[in-house]
Amino acid sequence: MRGKFIILMAVAAIVCGCREEKGEAPRPDAPKKPPVVQEEPAGCRGCHPKASLGAHEGLECVTCHRGRDGSGEQAKAHEGLVARPAHPEFMDEICGPCHMEKIQAAHTSPHFTLKNAVDKVRTHFGAETTLDNLTEIPVTEAPQDTLELADDMLRRRCLRCHVYSRGDGYAYTRHGTGCGACHVAYSGGEMIRHAMLPRPTDQQCMSCHYANHVGADYYGQFEHDFNWEYRTPYTTTEPFIRPYGVEQHDLAPDIHQQAGMTCLDCHSGPELMNLNPATTLSCRSCHEYRPDENATGLANLSFENGTLVLTTLHGGTRLDVPQMSHPAHREFGSQVACQVCHGQWSFNDSTTHLLRSDLDEYDEWERLTVQSSSEVEQILEHNLKSDEEELEPTMRDGITGIPRYGLWYKGFTQRRWEEMVIGRDRDGVIRVFRPILDLRLSWIRDEDDVRFDNVRGKGSGLVPYTPHTTGKAGLFYRNRFRHLLDPNPAAEGSR
Template sequence: MIRLYINILVICLLSACQPPFMDSSLGKSGCRRCHSVELDPAHDIGCNACHHGTPEGYTRVQAHNGLIPMPSHPSRMAGACGRCHAREVTAAGSSGHFTMSGVIRAVWSGFFPGEQVPTLLELPIEEPPCTEKGLVSDMLRRRCFRCHVYYQGDDYIGTTRGTGCAACHLSIKAKGPWDHKFRGKVPDIRCLSCHYGNFVGWDYYGRFEMDFEDDFRVPLVEGEHIQRPYGMEWHDMTPDVHRTAGMGCTDCHHSGPCGGKERNVTCTDCHLEDKTGPHSGPPMDRKRIGHRPEDAGLVACAVCHAVWAVQDRGRSLIREDFPDYDDWSYLAIQGSSEVETTVKTCVNLPYEDWTIPRMLDKITGAYRQGLWFESFTERRWGLVELGEDAYGRLTVIRPILDLSLTYVDFSGVVRFDNLQPKIINDDLGSGNATRTGISPLWLPYSPHTIGPADAFRTIYVRSWLNKRIGFFSGIKLLN
């Protein structure tokens, strides 16, 4: 009897030491033996259809041979998502969400006016940066494009997401355990995983990011640390009236990056009497200033109706290849998980144990030396500033190009100091200039803080329109 027990024990131990067989009843490929995921019916087509790999693999290493972890990444989405969604993938690939053409054009034209603007994949890589273009490109690649679909986002629960198509159509970390159910309609929480931190969209929810310095933040509420799902705390401001009414981002921006040339909903689609838009809004009084037919195309609706606007000034971006972490400890929390993790780790270590920092290139996925830190002269919300765009249209503006770049190399030598945009004249050909005497560092934008019209701005608009229309017609318009 004892010998029988010994034999049974030996058999059990030997079987426990064997590599796992991929014989799960949940999936013939064996993937679901280890990966317990739920798929929506349309995408329950087998894991290897998109992720490849070797389903018949005997061990984990064998099964993962040839695995594609992120098949929806922009570099692979045509071969995965595009097999069934060719039109959408083609449209998305050329959209601003994927090309970042608007961001690149604004920054590049500011620093290098009149020069050819590179595409996303043409941005030069210099390591270390030896030229102004190399430095500006490095800043864009490693600090600015943290919200780009090539990158999975900072390591915060509100910003970690998929890449490419999955950035919008799969859930984000904030929703709990990752699932694999694709959604056709994109909820706002997916949009906010990129449109946060004082960028348009964040203001739609009435949020304004706090200052980076510890002295200006409110990390404790009733003695408890508050959560930072987006890396930074925020002030609660007045949300957009459309948000208060229950509308989401895609109610107006319904086409998204997959819509190609499909036009998004405009204010007049829903607020003119004919209401050609999908929503029913209060009709515009066509006799009021700014609503008159002759005013069309001359004044942006937000000029009167924006309740507040973002005015972050004096943005400084500093690359340091071997920073003094003690100097940066009070700015460790600045919306970048890479900066926060590195500074908080090293500041508690003796100097001889400090590590050489690395930061990811958000386009290529490659690490390079140095950290990009950020700070501001002031972060304010306040009066809505107005100016004319390059086409003479009155619009809301903010100091988008009020920034400077500095680079300190590994030896502590300052290679570039306070590099600033070179726009000093109202160069209408650049498309960036304003025509009201305000610095061309202030560029047009569309605040999503819509509410009742501001009385004083309405008075200003009437005066501006009388001059503007009267100049072309030779008569002075009244009322």
């Protein structure tokens, strides 16, 4: 029996082995499907999918930016690209077909040409002719007279904020060019939205109207002195952001700002763009309102049940506009400008010293590296603190961007706000003045070559202006101008 069992087991093993040999061959692996590759869409939207055009959403990107929309390669897509289509160089061609009336008017707007500001400075230093646009300021490598030195100062130090430039390199002073200077939103020095703003906010206005110029006062901002001993914070060792280039004193803002009004509530688009040059707005336009005349030109004013109402353009707040009723308005209204009594403070920087230095010596400026100019500040900080090769003392032309030799430094004899300068203007009206043309220009060519030393222009340098620091007049308003009510008017700009 045992032998038979062994034989049966052997036969079974042989049979199983044969079946394995005759079994089905293993199936080959199924062919793998190629991975799905999602192709990037060709054209502008392929690289810029999040760009929102706002009111211009129906336009193709190439309508304004040119280039080639059908290409998926950057080099080809950017052929003929216009990065800043709203720049004055391109705005006629690109913005003009849709906005021709506004473009043509803007070309003559004081905000665009800066004609008034430029002519004031040039006339003060001896110019006998006026210019139509800031681009006409002569370029001078080596000034031969005071006017040429002033022209160099204007192009490379003064004109840092206009429609041809992106503004100074600080967080709140960067802006677009051309139409984009007002109609493109920036924050932290970068464009934050591609869509054009139909209605600019005060942030756009303040990107130019800062640094002790009208606009900053509306928000109660007054620059600190440049010297590090007079600026705050005193003790921080951490990086400190100065969004407008220099720290600010926080003074009383204008009462209109406190009520929620923005720049455009008084200074409308048609006024700023010179679309309605015949309209001249003043305090009396609203506060001595005559319904039969209605010469304000402001679309946000309405006369309702005997009350003038202003609706703010940003926020829609309705404000009743008080009318002049104090007896002083009748007594002095034709002789005294409103801000003589109602201005809370004013800009009073005197004297302003501007020095062009071609020297590569910087130690004397260690306490004055903050210059309200990011370009000068960068060179001073680098050359005083870095072990790397020194930067050359050059500054770019504020209009063309071309660098030229020499740094323009700035300083003040004093910076004050508390004592307003009150004087009688040429038309006999008593107004607030500021010493904005109280300038001294100098130029050091090298250590032994001082070309100009503390030269000044014509007159006192006092210019009448309207401080945007409106508040209540107070009990002693007469003391500000009583001395000027003499039958024999005092000299221009006298205190």
